[in-house]
Amino acid sequence: MPRYPRADGRLDFKSLTLDEIRAEIEGVGSEDFRALQAYKWVWQRGARTFAEMNNIAKGARATFEERFYIPFLECEGVLESGDGTTKFLWKTEDGWQIESVLIPDGDRLTLCVSSQVGCAMACTFCLTGDLGLKRHLRPSEIANQPLQIRAGLLAGTRITNVVMMGMGEPLHNFDNLVAALHTYLSEDALGFSHRRVTVSTVGLVPAMRKLVDVLPVNLAVSLNATTEAQRSAVMPVNRKHSMAELLEACRELPILQHKRITFEYVMMAGFNDSMDDAARLVELMRGMKVKINLIPYNENPAREIRRPTDARVYDFQTVLVQAGVQCSVRSTRGIDISAACGQLGKADPRSATDWFARVRAQPGA
Numbered sequence: 001m002p003r004y005p006r007a008d009g010r011l012d013f014k015s016l017t018l019d020e021i022r023a024e025i026e027g028v029g030s031e032d033f034r035a036l037q038a039y040k041w042v043w044q045r046g047a048r049t050f051a052e053m054n055n056i057a058k059g060a061r062a063t064f065e066e067r068f069y070i071p072f073l074e075c076e077g078v079l080e081s082g083d084g085t086t087k088f089l090w091k092t093e094d095g096w097q098i099e100s101v102l103i104p105d106g107d108r109l110t111l112c113v114s115s116q117v118g119c120a121m122a123c124t125f126c127l128t129g130d131l132g133l134k135r136h137l138r139p140s141e142i143a144n145q146p147l148q149i150r151a152g153l154l155a156g157t158r159i160t161n162v163v164m165m166g167m168g169e170p171l172h173n174f175d176n177l178v179a180a181l182h183t184y185l186s187e188d189a190l191g192f193s194h195r196r197v198t199v200s201t202v203g204l205v206p207a208m209r210k211l212v213d214v215l216p217v218n219l220a221v222s223l224n225a226t227t228e229a230q231r232s233a234v235m236p237v238n239r240k241h242s243m244a245e246l247l248e249a250c251r252e253l254p255i256l257q258h259k260r261i262t263f264e265y266v267m268m269a270g271f272n273d274s275m276d277d278a279a280r281l282v283e284l285m286r287g288m289k290v291k292i293n294l295i296p297y298n299e300n301p302a303r304e305i306r307r308p309t310d311a312r313v314y315d316f317q318t319v320l321v322q323a324g325v326q327c328s329v330r331s332t333r334g335i336d337i338s339a340a341c342g343q344l345g346k347a348d349p350r351s352a353t354d355w356f357a358r359v360r361a362q363p364g365a
């Protein structure tokens with residue numbers, strides 16, 4: 001696993017697993033105990049320095065300081081939507097901008113996390129795809145998003161769900177994603193239940209198989225079409241891993257024994273929203289325990305793609321539901337701050353407000 005050393009040779013503490021940290025401090029004495037203490041300080045208490053870890057002996061703290069640094073993302077601003085959705089703009093150490101979106105929905109508070117700077121998948125309906133891939137995010141950058149946002153939430157408020165659906169194709173950054181997910185799921189770190197963590201993918205079939213072998217998280221597959229030609233037209237990945245290959249792999253995944261796979265279906269007017277599409281979708285889903293998420297397209301000036309009418313979405317959903325397929329329509333959130341699906345990467349940071357300071361200034365914070 002990469003350790004992302006700085007020029008002074010110190011390693012990125014947050015990109016390492018607990019075992020890797022233990023191995024790095026060999027010789028300090030009580031490595032197991034010290035490593036666990038520092039790990040909890042960083043992931044559970046949000047420590048910014050080793051100096052503040054006041055229950056760790058001074059000598060051991062000095063060793064940590066010598067060998068590691070504790071990275072954070074710089075928050076460049078926060079955009080708040082009228083519907084309660086909040087978008088965070090982060091700057092990485094080397095100056096790239098990434099985004100996370102926090103979405104309140106009843107008793108759920110879902111965080112949509114980025115896994116790459118830009119994206120290589122070039123789905124035609126998605127603005128993030130226009131950026132191309134700049135670089136993969138490090139494990140620390142993927143895990144710092146919930147850690148840093150959590151620190152700004154009011155007491156008693158917590159992020160209940162995490163979806164890897166922000167900028168990037170998570171499975172294209174497989175090793176770093178898995179390392180970060182270990183941190184998400186570890187009770188000594190972020191402590192999310194695997195039932196509450198979902199990884200979205202365009203269908204990188206070999207990586208999907210590998211992921212469900214190593215981690216029990218939920219899977220969401222971005223389908224968006226009902227024929228091979230249609231899917232290839234909007235998702236170049238289909239030319240490498242066809243829809244037939246993808247659906248066959250989904251049918252065989254061991255995940256199906258205890259979880260449903262979610263299929264995301266971005267509905268684009270006049271392209272994939274006909275009643276024939278709905279009927280084909282029913283057929284494609286046969287034999288799988290699935291949930292379909294219909295996402296009416298979020299229009300933007302950079303695309304000519306139109307959003308279907310509400311009536312069309314309803315009729316489409318009705319065909320699926322009447323055929324016994326579990327299906328919901330995703331409500332559009334954060335449209336006024338470019339935080340909706342497929343819009344990340346085009347925000348204007350000048351309109352940011354100091355969300356963290358304001359939340360902390362609220363009574364009871």
Ligand code: SF4
Pocket residue numbers: 119120121122123126127128129166167168169202342
């Ligand atoms: S939809 Fe996802 S995978 Fe496709 S280009 Fe956008 S970010 Fe990348």
